[in-house]
Amino acid sequence: MALPQRQTDIGPPKFDKFLPPVIKENYGQWKYHEELSGGTMVHVAESGAKIWTVRCASPRLLSTETIREISDLADEFCGGYLRFTTRHNVEFLVSDESRLQPLVDKLTTMKYMIGGIGDRVSNIVHTQGWVHCHSACTDASGLVKAIMDDLADYFTHKVLPNKVRLAVACCVNMCGAVHCSDIAVVAVHRKVPKIDHANVTKMCEIPTTVGSCPTSAIRPNPKDKTITINEEKCMYCGNCFTVCPPIDIHDPEEDGVAIVVGGKVGSLRTDPKFSKLAIPFFYNEPPRWPKVVDAIRNILETYEKHAKKHERVGEWVERIGWERFFSLTGIEFTFQHIDDFTFMRDTMRTSAAFKY
Amino acid sequence: MALPQRQTDIGPPKFDKFLPPVIKENYGQWKYHEELSGGTMVHVAESGAKIWTVRCASPRLLSTETIREISDLADEFCGGYLRFTTRHNVEFLVSDESRLQPLVDKLTTMKYMIGGIGDRVSNIVHTQGWVHCHSACTDASGLVKAIMDDLADYFTHKVLPNKVRLAVACCVNMCGAVHCSDIAVVAVHRKVPKIDHANVTKMCEIPTTVGSCPTSAIRPNPKDKTITINEEKCMYCGNCFTVCPPIDIHDPEEDGVAIVVGGKVGSLRTDPKFSKLAIPFFYNEPPRWPKVVDAIRNILETYEKHAKKHERVGEWVERIGWERFFSLTGIEFTFQHIDDFTFMRDTMRTSAAFKY
Amino acid sequence: MEQEAIQELIYAYSEKMSGKKKLKEKDIIKKISADAELDKDVVKKALRAMIDVGKLMYSYGGGASSVEIPTEEYLREKGMIK
Amino acid sequence: MSGKYKTPMLDELEKGPFPSFITEMKKATKISTTAEDALGQLEKSYQTKRGYWKHGGIVGVLGYGGGVIGRYSSLPDEFPGVAHYHTVRINQPSGFFYTSAALREICDIWDKYGSGMTNMHGSTGDLVLLGTTTDKLEAIFAEYSSRGWDLGSSGSAMRTPSCCVGPGRCEWACIDTLGLTYHLTQHFQDEMHRPAYPYKFKIKTAGCAVDCVAAIARADLSIIGTWKDDIQVDQAEVKAYADMGMNIQAEIAEMCPTECLKYDGGKITIDNKECTRCMHCIAKMTKALRPGKERGATILVGSKAPIVVGSLLSWVIVPFIKAEEPFEEVTELIENIIEWWDDNAKPRERIGELLEVKGMRPFLEAINVPPQPQQVREPRKDPFFFWTAADLEKK
Amino acid sequence: MSGKYKTPMLDELEKGPFPSFITEMKKATKISTTAEDALGQLEKSYQTKRGYWKHGGIVGVLGYGGGVIGRYSSLPDEFPGVAHYHTVRINQPSGFFYTSAALREICDIWDKYGSGMTNMHGSTGDLVLLGTTTDKLEAIFAEYSSRGWDLGSSGSAMRTPSCCVGPGRCEWACIDTLGLTYHLTQHFQDEMHRPAYPYKFKIKTAGCAVDCVAAIARADLSIIGTWKDDIQVDQAEVKAYADMGMNIQAEIAEMCPTECLKYDGGKITIDNKECTRCMHCIAKMTKALRPGKERGATILVGSKAPIVVGSLLSWVIVPFIKAEEPFEEVTELIENIIEWWDDNAKPRERIGELLEVKGMRPFLEAINVPPQPQQVREPRKDPFFFWTAADLEKK
């Protein structure tokens, strides 16, 4: 069968083709919104027109079968209109109030997880992990599933002091939001890569391999047509493995994940913040990483108990001080916590005032 | 005449030889103090014993004649006891209340400047300048005299929101407190040093000269037995001049001073802070640097007018934001203000929230 | 080893490095104690004795202190030579 | 459903309330053996605690340099279905709005040529089709592009721009995030599809400082809506919040970072010139408070992930710029910014990293933006600043 | 008084209320021609806007490597009186306490051999004698040392320690600053007078977090007094402050950085475990509030001026250590700290700079101090942390 005529540089379809009529009519004219439940809200326009949103959790990795199922639901209740959020949830856009409760009921019977709106845990931003990426040092989707199963109540109904944004990065490239999340997991290697010299000689371009190392830890060994790694300098980033697989960064017994906390993105109240290291390491324990799940719950519950209303995790920690964060959560403070990277000087305590 | 027998490594005389009896008796047993005036205070011990202090301004550069005069005053009113402060003021230590007012009266007739206690401007920490140092890029003592003459009222009686610590550094070595002062002056060069190659060859050790440059801007020129300076890298620090005077960093027409603000040392309320650049440059205008004096008064008066009680200059600026500091003081913001040094990333604004 | 012999080693080394590298006390002590297999404190004592009588002197330049062979001017000022 | 492989560990992940990606992969096995072998290899990863993917070589569609990520199994004999396992990035519609018809169209083509698995969406914003083979790429592209769907971007190129829902469904949008993102995506088609930059360049647009698209943290060029005039206050609604039991003093006034919002028990007053437009009060009292009317955008530059010298958040470059159709001013500014970066960056140097190396001055001079205190959180601390010959001439 | 030189610009600086250093220099002309030529050369500097001093070569007293700063005029023919213009540093008594007799003794010797000019005091703390010649140095040293005054320090050595007035006249002193400084000065005599370190090393001791000696900003090793238990509150005095018109709520409670101090209109209550001992409330209400009784010191390391990589403030190393006579624990800790620095630093590398290069871990391990959250303001941001073989063995 002949293929249709390809077109180039046409860009995406224009979004307005996909907007429900009520949005088209009230575009940019919204007046306020109201949260109706953990997963439903209504936006009201200057004109008085309304659009209801029902938000459902999504694993992000969706089969076409599920996408079709969602499409059918949109047809039945939303005139065919829906969207996804920047955190990968599905949002059904209801223009007819009488279809709202029936949609919610149907989603409930179909075991969709409704929630993520308001001061709650929403979906976890994450990326490929072992599902698709050569660089992965853990599996993102599995971790997300395990954590979200545990925190399901905080997604569907339980209320926190403010939104809590979780993220998982499956390696230090951090293809997501880990560097500025309330609580996040980042996978880390802990050992200098092992070199299979025979295969390096066979398979790798030496200059490219040398050039791939961000810390200049790799030097060429022209005599043996291979490379050597300066262990002092290597920070286990795995870049070399990307360009030269015989340099194996993976060590199943020593790879694992760290937990970082206290980041945020919005400028509300306080400036956006980077996440900081809370727990330097857990071994990978597939399929459900129980220690990681427990550690996150512990941090979340400590926050829930001690933070003021509207305080994000990072704002709470900065108010009480990191030394108190460690004592309240019972997390051990280690050498790994102390910044020895480029910006050590801005993280050390330069004050005689601190809590014990 | 034969010299007395030298002794080595005896260290200083033990301080307790110089403590007035009331201090010896109540050492470490002080209960509280009261400010009595801009330059007098009383400390009260658990025992009820009291010691009165009268603080006078000192130019720090004292002739032996003046030291003898001070000693005579101490004999007359203080049983011979006195001390100097960490900011170089003189403190007469009065143990007998009946001698307090007579001392104050006598100091007043002798034109001593009594003050510097409490929420005021105290003496300016400064160092050698043209009086003694080869590295000086301005004169410290002259600047101090000019500024303090202008701010005399703030030393003797006028009250500010909190203490205001001033400092002057006569070059970027900053042999004082400029890097953490409320308002301070630091002398800066602005041009790459001029090289007198013939004399470099004659007078300087090339390796030492090359090694003296903190930014590695100096390279040897072995052919002509001299050195060359990479203009891109030179930050006009003058270190090379120190080891090799034919590399002349001084340029009378382009040397001058910058004003920095907002530093503090104590841990009260907020962490100690570095001073930040307020005004990048004024030409040296001896003997009285009128523009510098005016600029400092402008900053001080703006602070006096807008800060809350107990706020130090840096605390006030951080509360209102630096953008507001510049608009309230009317100081122009220039490229020089933007950090392009090692720690640029921590000084840029990473937030969508700011004032216009 | 006699203190005098140690001092000769120290002096020879200082002379050798003169104009090449500014030696700190530590450099000399490290070098001589290694070469002659001596205890560092012994070398330090010998070195200090030399400094005390002006055989060697402390110098300062470019922000750092070092130990050097005294200049004639220094020896004259200290009354070591006429 | 019994698959080709035993997957006891993965099966564990079908339990529990959160929707299961394993269930999704299993559903896709009805479409393709790719999904089956993906499950098999993933089970092996779970068992052995390591991945088995190899870096992609060069795969793509004719004429384009991006939009497809090559991926190969390092165990092709064991899992032939994922010997090739490439990803296709389809450029999402701004704001991730779809109709059911559009989604079915996407699915139909993908079921025909691919694994039946997707990511809705990739972390940059693309609609990601997960798992196909090199020989299918041209067909996939022809099918999609003929129906109005183009590829997104990858590699050293302008990356697929994305944005928050903005005026589509948000009362705080100060700029038309959807329109601007569509405009920029169209404007930079060539730069997106033909990687000619030193490294990746990402643009994200948020309608206000709440930043629901993490523009300030995940984009080389962050566009954030804001306003210039006064916050609009509806005192009747203020009272309504108080009546509903909101502690306005504690929750709003005391949390206003500038102390410029005061509540006297009845009314809210705002000293607007001291307001930083941080959005806190507005976000928590949406019925009572609204952004001002004179609207535009703040342009920030430089955020990125931690490799190599630590993460960066974006830096304010232009505090306020008009951003209305046809978006000329913003587009020109962005072009200038990219031009400077493109002219000066080493390979694999993001603009934030380049700025740290070069300093702000040459950049601001090149894009013709004056220094402003809004660009810094605080001025420099050190006395080592530079002067140009021109500076010295100014007396 | 008519001097050897016309000094019209300097004469300007004799006007005005603040005591004049020019007047002081003129007074010294009665003692020496040095002062006269110093004035002459200074007038020239004011006229031409540049200095005329040359770097000191090697001057000092036999056996010592410091305590004298060599200085030469670069215009010796024009100003022969300052051809040599060396500075002698006399080690001040702790806390800058003197008797008139002691000061006269200092003056008598100085008038005999020097310029008649001093600095009371140098910025590190020494009593500085300003302006003498090489041939006078041995005599000056013999005269002073025979009377119990030793030289201070200069060069790559332990620098003269200094401290705040502390228990001598301050109700907040948590440690004996004067005693500890005297002890350390005596303990490090050899290291002070014989420069064997990589670079300068300064110690400053403050009795509390108010830090009236700028220890945290101007010392490689900062010792700051603190306490462990509860702030002592005298409620009657709290009431007295309120009666005197102090706004305790605004001035104290709202300025308490941890919000741990509460005022109910009558009494102050403090949640002491959340108190950071910042000293604000105590400093502003000295009659009502006092430091706790279990006292000791916080040890911080590393502050310095900006050359080369920007100023540093000191970093907390040991949050709390006992510091009482005979000061054994503190002395041993300081010795260990210096030993690590001395073993690892390059020439001209201060300990703060070395720590930035090496990181905290090797240092803390060497001095046997465990990692503690009190040492950091916040933990690291990046995911690039290191593991030792020993770390990996711990399961």
Ligand code: SRM
């Ligand atoms: C749908 C979505 C935008 C989109 O284009 O897809 C969205 C929509 C809304 N956000 Fe958001 N935000 C969305 C991602 C974000 C993000 C980005 C992210 O998480 O990566 C942030 C930044 C988080 C951060 O600061 O780290 C974000 C921080 C907020 C905040 C700030 C909370 C705070 O006080 O710090 C608000 C305001 C609030 O909750 O009071 C907000 C408020 C809202 C409102 C109420 C805006 C409005 O008036 O319509 C919207 C629905 C409420 C809700 O609770 O979810 N939204 N929101 C995104 C939904 C993600 C999801 O599925 O959960």
Ligand code: SRM
């Ligand atoms: C005498 C002296 C100590 C010495 O050993 O010489 C001293 C003595 C006192 N200081 Fe100080 N301070 C002295 C230098 C300092 C310094 C160091 C400096 O300036 O380089 C500081 C740190 C400044 C900074 O943070 O940048 C300093 C910051 C303070 C403060 C903190 C003010 C604040 O709120 O930030 C107080 C407490 C207060 O004023 O409430 C204080 C309070 C005091 C008290 C009230 C302490 C007491 O109870 O006796 C003493 C007299 C009051 C006064 O001067 O107002 N002293 N004081 C120093 C006098 C210097 C002078 O001549 O002016």
Ligand code: SRM
């Ligand atoms: C597919 C995606 C993850 C996902 O599951 O969603 C992804 C996947 C990869 N990213 Fe990414 N990045 C993706 C969004 C991001 C983001 C988030 C964003 O754009 O908002 C970031 C952080 C922000 C940033 O740009 O800094 C991100 C930062 C990186 C980096 C670090 C770049 C840096 O300068 O810091 C790398 C490493 C590199 O470029 O060599 C990287 C590299 C990669 C590679 C190509 C792996 C590599 O080393 O070559 C991954 C291919 C995985 C695979 O097999 O599918 N990816 N990457 C995201 C793109 C999908 C899309 O187009 O929508």
Ligand code: SRM
């Ligand atoms: C005399 C004194 C200034 C004064 O008038 O009080 C002084 C004078 C000099 N200092 Fe200093 N410093 C003096 C206290 C300081 C301080 C303050 C302090 O100790 O609290 C500092 C800042 C704190 C610090 O140590 O970082 C200081 C930081 C420097 C530096 C920068 C060192 C650094 O690592 O950042 C240099 C440059 C150098 O060492 O090469 C320096 C170098 C110098 C030299 C030796 C000039 C040079 O380049 O070789 C000056 C000799 C001037 C002269 O001709 O008299 N001086 N110097 C102070 C010592 C007197 C005393 O013993 O009491």
Ligand code: SF4
């Ligand atoms: S974070 Fe690492 S492992 Fe995960 S998708 Fe990105 S590059 Fe791959």
Ligand code: SF4
């Ligand atoms: S893991 Fe990273 S740091 Fe280590 S050698 Fe490889 S590329 Fe370099």
Ligand code: SF4
């Ligand atoms: S600051 Fe500079 S000029 Fe002033 S005394 Fe110190 S080294 Fe000399």
Ligand code: SF4
């Ligand atoms: S002035 Fe400083 S930076 Fe410039 S060449 Fe001389 S030593 Fe180097």
Ligand code: SF4
């Ligand atoms: S960033 Fe602002 S405009 Fe955009 S969705 Fe979030 S709150 Fe609305």
Ligand code: SF4
């Ligand atoms: S937007 Fe922020 S700064 Fe402005 S009034 Fe509201 S809370 Fe205050």
Ligand code: SF4
């Ligand atoms: S530092 Fe503390 S103890 Fe020392 S004088 Fe100042 S307030 Fe008193």
Ligand code: SF4
């Ligand atoms: S010392 Fe500081 S933190 Fe502690 S109660 Fe007083 S003001 Fe608050």
